[in-house]
Amino acid sequence: MESVFGLVGNGFVIVAADTSAVHSILVHKSNEDKIMVLDSHKLVAASGEPGDRVQFTEYIQKNVSLYQFRNGIPLTTAAAANYTRGELATALRKNPYSVNILLAGYDKETGPSLYYIDYIATLHKVEKGAFGYGSYFSLAMMDRHYHSGMTEQEAIDLIDKCILEIRSRLVVAPPNFVIKIVDKNGAREVAWRESIKDGASFPSA
Template sequence: MDSIIALTGDGFVMCAADMTNARSIVVMKEDMDKIMELDRHRLLCMAGEPGDVAQFTEYVQKNVHLYQLRTGVSQSTRAIANFTRNELAKSLRKNPYSVNLLLGGYDQHDGPEVFYLDYLGTLHKMPFSAQGYCAYFILATLDRYYKPNMSEQEALEVMRKAIDEVRIRFLIKQPDFLIKVVDKNGIRTVSK
């Protein structure tokens, strides 16, 4: 029942995720951060089974750090996306993870990028995307209001419209969303 959303703008990526951790009919937590910081310029939005999400995303985060320690070079967003996709595809044949991800990052050469990854190992670069049940409601909203090279304020308005759509249309209550932005200066949390 996770909802994660990401979009690119003029020199930044904006990610949003609901903060509710629920299983079946029980809400366990309402302040969960579902947007993991992989490094200074990469965000990984996560949805899926809590155990699989925690194990797989920490595995990816630690391997990103290990690569940087070994080589002294930070991987690009595309390289991290391909590594993550490869690990999902390998695990699919052995012990599959029930995780869906949106990877957003900013690179000096490539600029802002968002990658869609699902539990089957699908990888696709997109200007905006959503994972979870919210995708049924907000992809049309994002398609209607998204414009390439939006300012951060315009992107925040589009994100608010998408979140409002989830709150209106979705049967399950998701009261709080966390919004983070990554750009050339790094990662920061944006007030809703």
């Protein structure tokens, strides 16, 4: 019952993901961070089979670092997204990865951007996106409340609305979420949203 979603605001991108590691009917852990810091100004939020998710995101992270090491400059967010899409497309014809990705980044020239990349190597630049069973509810909330140029606090409030909706609607809702943001100052963690009583409000970030 994974939930990964994100949106582009005014000068930043914010992404959130559940922290549950599950297999069949078993919950192995509830503090799994599914949002990887790709480099100083990029984040990768991933959902899918746990092994594929960890292996593929680490593979992308190391190769992005290798490119910067060899060339002295980092990949842009668009270049990293296209590289990720190319690796998924290559694997699709050999041994495909069951992993879906939201790649968020900030570039000095173009500002914030968010890319939707699914397991069959579909790539789209989006303003908002989501994967997993929680996407049914988070996309509905974002369709209703999202607008371009959102402030950071407005975006965090909308993320909280999405989390509350997932917890109240999804039959087996993940208890904990992690929220991260990337802007001109770099990629960083904003907050964890841990299990709370129904009807209680989230603490401010």
